[in-house]
Amino acid sequence: MTAYPDRSPDWPQVGLHVVTGKGGTGKSTVAAALALALATTGKNVLLCEVEGRQGIAKMFDVDPLPYEERRIAKGAPDESGRAGQVFALHIDPESALLEYLAMYYRLGRAGRALDRFGVIDFATTIAPGVRDVLLTGKVYEAVQRPRGGRKKDQVQYDAVVLDAPPTGRIGQFLNVNSELAGLAKVGPVKSQADNIMNLLRSPRTAVHLVTILEEMPVQETSDAVAELRAAGLPVGGVVVNLVRPQALSAASLAQVRDDAVDLTAITSQLTRAKVDVDAELVASLVDEGRDHAVRRQLEDEQRALVAAEDLPTYELPRLAAGIDRGALLELAQLLRQQGLA
Numbered sequence: 001m002t003a004y005p006d007r008s009p010d011w012p013q014v015g016l017h018v019v020t021g022k023g024g025t026g027k028s029t030v031a032a033a034l035a036l037a038l039a040t041t042g043k044n045v046l047l048c049e050v051e052g053r054q055g056i057a058k059m060f061d062v063d064p065l066p067y068e069e070r071r072i073a074k075g076a077p078d079e080s081g082r083a084g085q086v087f088a089l090h091i092d093p094e095s096a097l098l099e100y101l102a103m104y105y106r107l108g109r110a111g112r113a114l115d116r117f118g119v120i121d122f123a124t125t126i127a128p129g130v131r132d133v134l135l136t137g138k139v140y141e142a143v144q145r146p147r148g149g150r151k152k153d154q155v156q157y158d159a160v161v162l163d164a165p166p167t168g169r170i171g172q173f174l175n176v177n178s179e180l181a182g183l184a185k186v187g188p189v190k191s192q193a194d195n196i197m198n199l200l201r202s203p204r205t206a207v208h209l210v211t212i213l214e215e216m217p218v219q220e221t222s223d224a225v226a227e228l229r230a231a232g233l234p235v236g237g238v239v240v241n242l243v244r245p246q247a248l249s250a251a252s253l254a255q256v257r258d259d260a261v262d263l264t265a266i267t268s269q270l271t272r273a274k275v276d277v278d279a280e281l282v283a284s285l286v287d288e289g290r291d292h293a294v295r296r297q298l299e300d301e302q303r304a305l306v307a308a309e310d311l312p313t314y315e316l317p318r319l320a321a322g323i324d325r326g327a328l329l330e331l332a333q334l335l336r337q338q339g340l341a
Helices: 027-040 055-060 093-105 108-116 119-126 128-144 167-183 187-200 215-230 250-257 263-272 279-308 325-338
Strands: 016-021 045-049 070-074 085-090 159-163 205-211 235-243 313-317
Touching: 016 027, 016 167, 016 215, 016 235, 027 045, 027 055, 027 070, 027 085, 027 159, 027 205, 027 235, 027 325, 045 055, 045 128, 055 070, 055 085, 055 325, 093 128, 128 159, 128 167, 128 187, 167 187, 167 205, 167 215, 205 215, 215 235, 215 279, 235 279, 250 279, 263 279, 313 325
Parallel strands: 016 159, 016 205, 045 085, 045 159, 205 235, 235 313
Antiparallel strands: 070 085
């Protein structure tokens, strides 16, 4: 594991961390690791998901999450011995709409009756924008919740981490309330939409982007950064995930790429290591080394493009054993050491 010097967090004032990324980059893993990293600093954190995949439950090896906040992990104690906790919430638009109707229009039983008749499902399916309004509205409620909450047993969170839709949809998802506010000129809908956008565009929010060192994810990250900035939404950092080990020096990689490898020296070294060596084995190893060197060159080119965005950047390694709770704690430690949490 790479050693990083201790540093202060880059986002001390942020209460809402939105995590997005192209599919396959590991954005859900990064969101979970970030929640654990924040909990390690003594904060109570809510980790939210909105895509209906129950990814949080799978990563933390717990039962599928209902529309209810549940404690799923405890952060490692900080220097003072204090440890925060990670709660999780699976937000589905139907439950969010019922809660919204009960909270703002006092339609408790009437709202449940609408659900039985299928009106809720119809409303959230026929108008996809309604789904995003409800999902962002629930996240807003968790961030802005007063101490003690609306109910006695509700937790006030120091930070909320949102495992958000992918980069191709993130601008539309976060900006949907701005469009709603433009349609609703007055009333509670207009007020709620304005309040949500005020939070999302404030320094209390940061939209972090997850990428891997491949051309399409890096390009999507760049496009998303431009889209978010154009919408006035605060861009956070870029997490470069699934980084491969970098055991060879730049000089060694150049030698392999340029076919300047001393085959006799390789054969001699393998023989000293008591490896049964022949020309075919040496040629195979050189071919593998060349493939690795070419891959590293492409990754370095993509890393330079990420750096050109001039955003705080964090790197997480590819873990050979996969992702479980222990792996999440390892990634959380790296994020904290690098200053994301």
